[in-house]
């Protein structure tokens with residue numbers, strides 16, 4: 001039986017991973033300190049505990065990735081680690097860079113060290129971020145302002161940003177995640193650990209508890225459902241490619257099946273150009289397709305390190321492990337809306 005450790009397993013991505021692997025009868029250890037701002041991890045944990053309390057394959061460990069001893073205790077015998085625990089917001093990383101560093105940089109280092117010492121040679125997936133490419137000025141890209149969005153003006157970027165783009169860690173969050181990303185690749189090179197890095201754009205879906213600082217798709221859906229006011233920081237034309245959670249789970253599965261080709265490598269993972277949206281376009285879709293809108297839209301100053309446009313080029317993932325997104329943004333947004341409307345957690 002496959003033994004899976006999910007750090008951050010009470011979070012959005014982690015709780016989806018936990019259910020996915022329990023459904024396949026893997027033994028799943030969720031390791032989380034339940035610190036997600038807004039209480040989302042606690043809600044997910046209550047849900048998982050209620051649903052799987054009688055399942056002998058499910059275990060919850062209240063633990064902190066900042067604590068190497070706790071990780072060392074849970075690591076022996078593990079086959080696959082999904083290291084998704086993290087401080088997830090750029091804004092919070094600016095308010096408290098020490099906590100951000102300790103969680104994301106030191107925490108990832110601890111996971112690698114615990115895995116290296118464990119003796120069971122676990123495969124490790126790390127969820128990195130598009131922020132490791134900074135504001136896309138290292139290799140100049142022309143930006144074009146259109147009616148509802150910013151876009152790349154250069155043909156070379158029509159399918160988005162590839163892994164060849166120079167790294168340029170920006171904001172404390174970009175640095176702490178970038179350090180984790182670099183250490184994962186280094187531990188593959190020097191110690192032969194089978195690490196795989198996913199540099200992800202915006203992921204959204206069921207089990208996500210958005211805050212104003214993180215998970216923007218969910219945030220705008222929730223506020224629109226509640227007919228609450230929203231603030232857009234910047235002009236609202238900033239673009240991201242968005243990826244529905246089930247597509248991310250498929251990416252993990254397929255990269256795991258192809259571990260001999262994926263180990264020691266980083267992949268850009270996102271919805272690609274077809275699933276890219278600006279904030280203004282998302283609000284328009286919510287209005288036209290779901291009939292919901294916020295009570296008022298305010299504009300505030302641009303946030304630091306907010307790329308005007310970022311779209312993932314996922315050609316390397318397609319080529320290496322035959323993965324591409326399947327869920328359209330219209331479908332995914334509708335599914336998230338319906339899940340929020342049910343209001344079960």
Ligand SMILES: NC(=O)c1ccc[n+]([C@@H]2O[C@H](COP(=O)([O-])OP(=O)(O)OC[C@H]3O[C@@H](n4cnc5c(N)ncnc54)[C@H](O)[C@@H]3O)[C@@H](O)[C@H]2O)c1
Pocket residue numbers: 007008009010011012013014031032033034035036040041063064065066083084085086087088103107127128129130177200201202203204215
């Ligand atoms: N969701 C996205 O759009 C996105 C995009 C790029 C990268 N990522 C990365 O993916 C990972 C998961 O993101 P998510 O959206 O599921 O976030 P999330 O906040 O829902 O989940 C993170 C989980 O980690 C836990 N955690 C935080 N600090 C911890 C610590 N010190 N020890 C143990 N657990 C801790 C939190 O309680 C939470 O349950 C993060 O590392 C994030 O940086 C997410």
